[in-house]
Each structure stands twice: as structure tokens, then as C-alpha cells.
Amino acid sequence: MLKPTDIANPDYFHKVVDCQWACPAHTPVPEYIRLIAHGRYSDAYMINWKSNVFPGILGRTCDRPCEPACRRSRVEDETLVKGKKEPVAICRLKRVAADYKDDDDIDAKMPKAPEKNGKRIACIGGGPSSLTVTRDLAVLGYEIVIYDQDPKLGGFIRTQIPHFRLPESVIDEEVGYITGIGNIEFRHQRVDSLKAVLAEGYDAVFVGSGAPRGRDLDVPGRKEAAANIHIGLDWLSSVSFGHVTKVGKRVIVLGGGNTAMDCCRTARRLGGDDVKVIVRSGFDEMKASPWEKEDAIGEDIPILNMLVPKEVRHEGGKIQGVLFEKVVAKYDDKGRRSLVPSGEPDEFHECDDVLVAIGQENAFPWIEKDAGIEFDKWGLPQLNEKTFASTHPKVFFGGDAAFGPKNIIWAAAHGHDAAISIHKVLIGENPEERPAPGVNIASQKMGIHEWSYDNAPTIDHRLKVPHRPKHEALKDIMTEVELGFDPQLAFKEAQRCLNCDVQTVFTGQLCIECDACVDICPMDCITFTENGEEKELRTRLMAPAMNPTQDLYVADGLKTRRVMVKDEDVCLHCGLCAERCPTGAWDMRKYYMEMTQAEHACRKQ
Amino acid sequence: MTYIAKPRLHHPSLVKNKAGFTRRDYEGAVSTLCAGCGHDSISAAIIQACYELDILPHQVAKLSGIGCSSKAPTYFVGASHGFNTVHGRMPSVMTGANLANRDLIYMGVSGDGDSASIGLGQFAHVMRRGVNMTYIVMNNGVYGLTKGQFSATADKGSISKKGVANSDSSIDMVSLAILMGATFVGRSFSGDKHQLVPLIKAAMDHKGAAFLDVISPCVAFNNHPGSTKSYDYVREHNEALNRIDFIETREEITTSYDPGTMKTVQQHDGSILRLRKLGEDYDPSDKVSAMKRIQEGMHAGEVVTGLLYVDPTPSDLHANLNTVDVALNTLNAPDLCPGNAALDKINASLR
Numbered sequence: 001m002l003k004p005t006d007i008a009n010p011d012y013f014h015k016v017v018d019c020q021w022a023c024p025a026h027t028p029v030p031e032y033i034r035l036i037a038h039g040r041y042s043d044a045y046m047i048n049w050k051s052n053v054f055p056g057i058l059g060r061t062c063d064r065p066c067e068p069a070c071r072r073s074r075v076e077d078e079t080l081v082k083g084k085k086e087p088v089a090i091c092r093l094k095r096v097a098a099d100y101k102d103d104d105d106i107d108a109k110m111p112k113a114p115e116k117n118g119k120r121i122a123c124i125g126g127g128p129s130s131l132t133v134t135r136d137l138a139v140l141g142y143e144i145v146i147y148d149q150d151p152k153l154g155g156f157i158r159t160q161i162p163h164f165r166l167p168e169s170v171i172d173e174e175v176g177y178i179t180g181i182g183n184i185e186f187r188h189q190r191v192d193s194l195k196a197v198l199a200e201g202y203d204a205v206f207v208g209s210g211a212p213r214g215r216d217l218d219v220p221g222r223k224e225a226a227a228n229i230h231i232g233l234d235w236l237s238s239v240s241f242g243h244v245t246k247v248g249k250r251v252i253v254l255g256g257g258n259t260a261m262d263c264c265r266t267a268r269r270l271g272g273d274d275v276k277v278i279v280r281s282g283f284d285e286m287k288a289s290p291w292e293k294e295d296a297i298g299e300d301i302p303i304l305n306m307l308v309p310k311e312v313r314h315e316g317g318k319i320q321g322v323l324f325e326k327v328v329a330k331y332d333d334k335g336r337r338s339l340v341p342s343g344e345p346d347e348f349h350e351c352d353d354v355l356v357a358i359g360q361e362n363a364f365p366w367i368e369k370d371a372g373i374e375f376d377k378w379g380l381p382q383l384n385e386k387t388f389a390s391t392h393p394k395v396f397f398g399g400d401a402a403f404g405p406k407n408i409i410w411a412a413a414h415g416h417d418a419a420i421s422i423h424k425v426l427i428g429e430n431p432e433e434r435p436a437p438g439v440n441i442a443s444q445k446m447g448i449h450e451w452s453y454d455n456a457p458t459i460d461h462r463l464k465v466p467h468r469p470k471h472e473a474l475k476d477i478m479t480e481v482e483l484g485f486d487p488q489l490a491f492k493e494a495q496r497c498l499n500c501d502v503q504t505v506f507t508g509q510l511c512i513e514c515d516a517c518v519d520i521c522p523m524d525c526i527t528f529t530e531n532g533e534e535k536e537l538r539t540r541l542m543a544p545a546m547n548p549t550q551d552l553y554v555a556d557g558l559k560t561r562r563v564m565v566k567d568e569d570v571c572l573h574c575g576l577c578a579e580r581c582p583t584g585a586w587d588m589r590k591y592y593m594e595m596t597q598a599e600h601a602c603r604k605q
Numbered sequence: 606m607t608y609i610a611k612p613r614l615h616h617p618s619l620v621k622n623k624a625g626f627t628r629r630d631y632e633g634a635v636s637t638l639c640a641g642c643g644h645d646s647i648s649a650a651i652i653q654a655c656y657e658l659d660i661l662p663h664q665v666a667k668l669s670g671i672g673c674s675s676k677a678p679t680y681f682v683g684a685s686h687g688f689n690t691v692h693g694r695m696p697s698v699m700t701g702a703n704l705a706n707r708d709l710i711y712m713g714v715s716g717d718g719d720s721a722s723i724g725l726g727q728f729a730h731v732m733r734r735g736v737n738m739t740y741i742v743m744n745n746g747v748y749g750l751t752k753g754q755f756s757a758t759a760d761k762g763s764i765s766k767k768g769v770a771n772s773d774s775s776i777d778m779v780s781l782a783i784l785m786g787a788t789f790v791g792r793s794f795s796g797d798k799h800q801l802v803p804l805i806k807a808a809m810d811h812k813g814a815a816f817l818d819v820i821s822p823c824v825a826f827n828n829h830p831g832s833t834k835s836y837d838y839v840r841e842h843n844e845a846l847n848r849i850d851f852i853e854t855r856e857e858i859t860t861s862y863d864p865g866t867m868k869t870v871q872q873h874d875g876s877i878l879r880l881r882k883l884g885e886d887y888d889p890s891d892k893v894s895a896m897k898r899i900q901e902g903m904h905a906g907e908v909v910t911g912l913l914y915v916d917p918t919p920s921d922l923h924a925n926l927n928t929v930d931v932a933l934n935t936l937n938a939p940d941l942c943p944g945n946a947a948l949d950k951i952n953a954s955l956r
Contacts, residue, residue, distance in 0.1 A: 075614050449608040456609040512836045514641040514824065515796060519649035522612045522629075524619075543616040560840060572612055579607050582641025582824045
């Protein structure tokens with residue numbers, strides 16, 4: 001028998017908000033999308049800023065784990081949306097908030113550092129995780145010192161993401177919001193010794209140094225042709241700082257991740273006419289996000305798959321091209337893939353330059369063996385996964401430096417968690433006890449047929465973000481390709497959001513079991529039935545609940561002793577159940593949930 | 606009532622029936638009845654039944670009179686024919702329509718006011734004549750549109766929302782229908798679709814006058830303690846005699862039953878109704894014992910539900926009148942005007 005759902009547990013309704021649940025930083029997505037629809041861009045920006053620190057940056061570059069999770073992509077009707085069910089364009093709506101916010105208003109809303117509390121914290125690396133720790137702790141009076149080898153803060157955000165995807169002005173603005181808090185010192189200085197940093201007497205050290213080492217190619221000819229073979233990460237960084245401004249006409253990019261996509265598109269803008277991406281794996285298994293592959297192909301960059309580099313051919317150190325072996329994927333009993341030669345003749349591709357983007361690695365040559373930090377067999381620090389504490393009581397990790405290469409939004413999430421731990425340790429609390437999220441619950445009922453949210457779901461298909469014409473975009477490496485949604489398009493896209501944070505809340509004691517909600521529900525989500533085991537119950541609902549990752553909401557208290565079972569999977573949050581309910585047993589309540597940050601780290605679970 | 610239309614989005618598992626429609630395709634406009642009205646549940650049951658029977662919506666004619674219930678046809682099977690008649694006169698219009706076009710599926714939807722008060726005479730005669738139809742009374746025991754006065758089906762002694770006891774005897778629509786010659790009579794409850802949907806399907810399948818009395822609580826005026834037509838009262842006093850599990854020839858038999866638990870009724874057209882026995886051994890094809898059981902139930906304060914009476918060999922109006930086999934609108938000039946030779950022959954026979 002299924003137990004009645006404990007809706008007092010904040011996780012239950014949090015999970016219903018698929019996008020927020022999937023987001024590493026748990027940004028309250030539907031709330032800011034509604035604000036965008038209302039034209040309240042500054043408010044939408046501040047919700048994002050508080051939660052993920054880099055709305056303008058993430059609105060262009062985020063890996064958007066929220067979108068595959070979006071309920072919209074499960075409920076759309078193929079016949080109404082050109083055959084393709086798609087999520088709300090959450091990421092690009094975030095950018096709208098950043099593009100159209102009122103800058104003066106935002107400046108006024110930015111926090112300022114209070115009086116110093118006397119404690120000093122070092123952040124190693126100036127990337128997103130360090131900047132998040134800095135922001136969360138600077139507002140509490142900590143004095144922060146950030147070390148970075150590059151002349152400007154931002155880390156990989158600045159060095160790895162080409163300016164045609166992310167203009168530098170956006171980075172400057174959002175880094176500026178953090179440094180503007182006060183009590184933050186930036187030292188343009190490469191750290192070569194953790195012990196030396198610790199010797200300066202910091203109360204805590206946060207390591208957010210990323211995964212800075214690009215994996216190299218190991219084939220014959222690599223050394224001889226070195227002048228025209230570049231490690232993607234380093235090459236992008238040099239382009240970013242203006243040290244590299246040209247590339248050969250024919251360029252081969254090796255690798256299938258997002259770095260490879262950035263390399264090839266950058267090469268197109270630095271004189272590469274014939275740029276191709278050549279990948280070991282198949283197209284679908286490539287690590288690059290689908291939209292990044294799409295953008296590369298859109299810039300006339302072919303992606304060639306199932307080719308493994310075998311040899312770099314050169315004549316007296318002058319590169320001629322790369323020889324590839326053709327492979328096929330074979331799967332063993334356990335489903336593990338291996339690439340085996342297909343037996344077909346090798347393929348030779350001519351080129352003037354090769355960009356190697358076949359992976360990145362963590363590297364901590366600057367942490368002394370006796371510094372008190374233990375590493376695992378993969379060379380990653382041994383960390384407490386909850387607190388991000390290392391084996392040294394004063395040292396915490398976050399971002400790519402913690403668990404290997406991920407992305408910006410994970411770095412921000414790590415930063416928040418590490419900041420909570422640092423603060424708790426420094427005020428003498430147990431960092432293992434994590435603070436409860438802040439939850440605000442409010443009924444949305446305004447009148448008999450009125451709700452304080454726009455409850456009618458639209459049937460519009462997902463809108464595409466307008467791009468600059470290709471011939472213009474390819475001319476200049478500083479010209480941003482995406483133009484972003486304008487307010488009209490943003491409104492239309494925002495209306496596709498189902499408002500999943502406006503929850504259907506059921507009170508069994510008020511229900512007269514008239515079936516009105518069952519009859520009106522467009523998605524057949526609601527069933528009144530005898531209780532049973534979950535697996536069996538899922539098959540005998542109004543419509544089968546076949547998505548086990550989505551919960552069943554079970555409520556008792558009914559006169560007939562049956563239970564109300566609601567399949568959360570495909571609910572449109574349209575509120576019709578509540579509107580047709582004669583007794584108010586159903587109510588639409590907004591659950592505004594935000595993760596607690598260092599500022600309120602004492603909030604109890 | 607509801608302001609936004611029911612969204613077009615639907616559950617991904619929704620499947621089309623043999624007619625090529627999903628259940629959602631059998632819906633009508635969004636209801637403007639009060640939230641929680643039993644009538645909406647009956648509409649949903651009709652939608653489900655039409656979907657399961659693979660009915661082509663344009664072959665359905667919905668007729669109704671005046672009242673909350675008579676508004677309901679707007680809320681189901683939108684792509685069908687509809688006629689909203691003068692108060693209480695739906696049976697005559699349905700009789701006429703049925704005579705003119707016997708090919709349509711006729712569904713009369715009425716209420717206790719429309720059928721038991723102003724239209725009682727019409728109700729009696731449409732049953733007597735055996736019009737091939739499904740006549741559904743959405744029975745809530747009050748006049749909802751005029752704010753809750755007792756209707757003619759309100760039980761004697763039941764208490765109004767204002768606290769007044771009903772002093773008049775009630776009209777039992779089920780007994781009346783059986784007495785008047787209806788050949789398929791059932792009673793059900795808007796809050797029990799498991800019972801109601803198969804009953805509607807069997808009634809629509811029945812080739813004769815089928816009548817269903819569906820208790821349908823009025824949430825606004827008749828859902829309080831003291832009412833005998835409230836959700837709570839009906840649930841407490843519901844005495845279901847049987848459940849229709851399936852109609853053979855239409856549905857595949859997927860489960861096997863212990864023969865002792867089933868009652869089968871073979872109908873004239875060869876189809877077999879399989880009734881699951883619930884408790885007592887009740888034979889719905891025996892008119893006399895059916896009348897007796899209904900009266901006993903009333904005496905005991907039970908709300909007796911299920912398939913109460915079925916005549917396995919019904920005949921309908923067209924058979925009784927020996928009418929032409931096709932719809933009148935399919936007859937053309939040669940059929941209607943046999944020519945001079947035929948006229949001369951008739952005239953000669955009269956000379």
C-alpha cells in the first residue's frame with residue numbers, strides 16, 4: 001500500500017518543478033520566466049543572480065540540464081508542434097532578463113560588504129566557482145583574496161568561450177557585480193605552492209583552479225609538426241587574449257566536445273575556409289551539446305565521425321595532413337563500447353593546422369605532496385561530497401577542480417555549497433548539517449475563475465533565437481552570433497512555460513468525490529481508486545503512469561476510504577481541477593523554493 | 606463554470622478507437638454548470654461510452670428539453686446533431702426525428718423537472734411507443750435553475766437546503782418506465798462510472814426504448830444532510846444488483862469467469878449481455894420480479910442500481926408501425942411517386 005504523500009517535505013513539490021530540480025543551483029525557473037513575461041526583467045535577473053550568479057553568461061552558455069528535464073517536452077502534442085516535442089527555451093529566456101534589465105536598478109540592488117569580520121579567505125583560480133564563493137562570503141564580511149594566472153577574472157568563462165558566443169562586456173559586467181561588493185582583492189599571480197598560500201595565514205582556502213590541462217595527441221609526427229598542432233584549450237585562451245589572430249586556411253579539429261565546437265567556429269573566423277571536425281565516435285555519442293553541433297554545421301563545418309588519428313604527415317616539419325583509421329563501434333555483453341578497425345583503407349585529410357580538443361584533465365602540480373591534501377587514484381582530491389571539504393581542515397574545493405570537468409552551472413552550485421561549509425566551519429558549526437531550503441507557499445486563487453498566474457497553456461511550438469546572418473557573423477570574431485529574443489519573442493516563449501511551481505494541492509477531508517476534477521483534467525492525471533502497491537497502481541489509473549522517475553501524489557482522508565492518486569508526470573498545472581472543485585479540496589499553490597546560501601547557513605532542516 | 610477552455614494537450618498514451626477518434630474527440634464545449642455538478646460526470650460517462658463503442662459522432666442525435674440537465678448535451682460529443690426543445694417536449698421531437706431518420710443514434714437527455722413534471726405525459730408515451738433511443742434522466746431531485754425547490758422525484762420526507770421536509774410522494778422514474786413499456790431500464794449514480802459507462806453502452810446498443818435514471822447530486826442545492834440525492838446518501842444506500850461486464854459480439858472476452866458468478870442475457874440481435882452478480886441472484890429479464898425488487902428496495906430505503914429490467918426481444922416503433930426500412934431522406938422520387946399505372950390500380954380498387 002502506498003503511503004500518503006508527505007507534502008510537508010520540501011523535496012516533494014521541488015521535484016515536481018522538473019527544471020528547478022534538474023538545475024545544479026536549483027534556480028527557481030518558472031518564477032523568473034513569469035517575471036520575464038510580465039516585463040519585470042530586473043526582478044527576473046535578481047532571482048537568477050542570487051541563485052546562479054552569472055545570468056548573462058549562463059543565458060548564453062549554460063549546458064542547460066533544465067531543458068531536457070522540462071515537462072513541456074513530455075506533454076506537447078506532436079501534431080500541433082511540427083512533429084517535435086520541445087522544452088521551453090529556458091536558457092535563452094534567462095539571457096532576456098540580462099539583456100533587458102534596468103542597469104541602474106540592478107546596481108542599486110547589489111549587496112555591499114558589511115564591516116569586516118576579521119577573517120580572510122583565499123580563492124585559488126578566478127573562475128565561476130571561486131567567484132561564487134567570493135560573492136557568498138564577501139557579503140558576510142569576509143575578506144577575500146583571489147589568485148589567478150590570467151590578467152582578468154573569469155577563468156574558463158573568459159579564456160575558453162569565444163567572444164562571438166559570449167561578449168567580453170557581459171563577463172566584465174557580471175564579474176564587476178561581484179568585485180563591486182567590496183573587501184575583495186585580486187592578485188594576478190600564478191600559484192605555485194599551496195603551502196605558501198596557507199603560510200599567509202588565511203582562515204580558509206578555496207581551490208577553484210579548474211581542469212586546466214588539455215589532453216595531447218600521441219601519434220607519430222606529432223612532435224615534428226608541432227608548430228602547426230595546437231592544444232585547443234591553450235589556443236582558445238591565446239585567441240581570447242589576442243595573442244593568436246590567424247590560423248591556416250585548412251584546419252582539422254580533433255575531438256567531439258564543446259571545446260572542439262568552439263575551436264572550429266573560432267578557426268572559421270580567423271581565416272579558416274576549410275575547417276572540419278574529425279571525431280573518433282559516432283555523431284550521436286559526441287559530448288558536444290546538440291545545439292553547439294548544430295551551430296557548427298550551420299557555419300559550413302562538416303563533422304566526420306568514426307575516424308581515429310593515426311599519423312601526422314609532414315615534410316621537414318611542415319605539416320601536410322593527418323591520416324585516419326576508419327573504425328566501427330562494437331559493444332560487448334556489458335554494453336561497453338570499443339572502437340575496432342573497420343578494415344577499410346585509411347583516410348588522409350590535408351590541412352595547415354590541427355587543433356587538438358580531445359579532453360581536459362585536472363592538474364595540481366602546485367599542491368605539495370606533504371601539504372595535507374589526499375588525492376584519489378584518478379588524481380582528484382579526496383573530498384566530502386556534501387561539504388566539499390578536503391583532507392586538510394582549512395582547504396575546500398569546488399568547480400572542475402573538485403570532481404573533474406563539468407560546466408559553469410555546476411561550478412556555481414559547488415561554490416554555494418563550499419561557501420556554506422567555510423562559513424559554518426569558521427563560526428564553529430558542523431558543516432555536515434546542511435541548511436534547509438527557503439519555502440514560501442501561497443494560494444494563487446484570486447476569484448472564482450481567476451488565478452494570479454496565467455493558467456491557460458499555449459500550444460505554440462518552441463521559438464528559435466534569431467541569429468546574425470552568417471556572412472556577417474563570420475567576418476569578425478568579436479561579433480556575437482546570437483541576437484537573443486526580443487521582448488515580443490520572449491513573451492511568446494515565456495508563455496510556453498507550464499508554471500510547474502504552481503502546485504496542485506489536495507485536501508482529502510474537503511473532498512466529496514464528485515469526480516469533477518477527474519472529468520475535466522485534460523491529461524487524465526487524477527484517479528480516485530483503491531490503494532495498492534505502486535507498481536500495480538500505476539497501471540490502473542485513468543491513464544497509465546509509465547514514467548517511474550515521476551512521483552505519484554497519493555492522498556487519503558476520503559469518505560469512501562479510497563485514495564486520490566495524481567500522476568505528476570504530465571500535469572499541465574492549468575488549475576482546471578481546482579477550478580471545477582466545488583469544495584476547494586484542490587487548490588493551486590505556488591511553492592517558491594530557493595536554496596539557502598551561506599548568508600542563512602544556520603537555517604535548520 | 607470555467608473560463609478557460611480545456612487545453613488541447615492530452616495524455617501521451619491516448620489511443621484512437623476503430624472510428625479513428627480519441628476519447629478527447631468526443632468531448633463538447635467546456636461545461637458552464639456549477640463546479641461539482643453530477644451532470645458533468647454523466648457527460649464524461651457518455652463520452653467514454655461513445656468512444657468505446659467506436660461511434661461516429663455525426664451519427665448521433667442529442668435531444669433535450671429545458672433545465673440544467675438539458676444544457677448538458679452541449680458538453681459531450683460536440684460533432685453531433687442537437688435539438689433543444691420546448692420544456693418537457695423532447696420525447697415528441699425525438700419520436701418525430703426517429704420516424705424521419707431511423708439511421709441515427711438517438712440520445713434523449715432530460716432532468717427530473719423536464720421529464721417528471723412538465724413532461725411526464727410525454728415521457729410515458731415515448732416509452733409506450735418503444736422509440737429506439739437511449740433516454741437519460743439526470744436526476745437530482747431539485748429545480749437547480751430556480752434555486753432548489755423540490756422536484757417531483759424528491760423523496761417524501763427528504764429535507765431541503767433551507768430545512769423544509771418534502772410532503773409529496775415521489776415519482777419513481779424507473780418503475781414508471783418499466784410500467785409504460787420501456788424494454789431496457791437501469792439506474793445508476795453519477796459518482797460511479799464503473800457502473801454507469803457499461804450501462805450507457807448497453808443502453809445505446811439496445812434496439813428499443815432504453816431508459817436510464819442516473820442520480821446526479823446537485824452540489825449547489827441538494828447535497829446536504831437530510832437530502833436523499835446527495836453524494837454521501839447515495840453512496841451509503843446504493844444497492845447495486847449487478848454490473849455489466851461486457852457485451853459479447855462487441856468486446857473480446859479477455860477474462861474468464863466462474864459461471865456461477867455471471868448472469869447472461871441473450872438479446873434479439875444475438876448479442877449477449879454478461880452481468881456480474883453482486884450478492885443476490887437477480888434476474889433482470891423477469892419484469893414482475895424486477896418491479897417487486899424495486900418496490901422492496903424503496904421500502905427499505907435502498908437506492909437500487911444496476912440493470913433492473915431488460916426485455917431480450919424488444920420491438921421498436923418502426924417495427925410496430927411497419928415503416929419503410931430506410932431513412933426518409935434517402936427515398937427518392939421513384940420510391941415516393943410510383944407513377945400513373947400504380948395510381949390507376951389503386952383507383953380501380955376503390956371503384
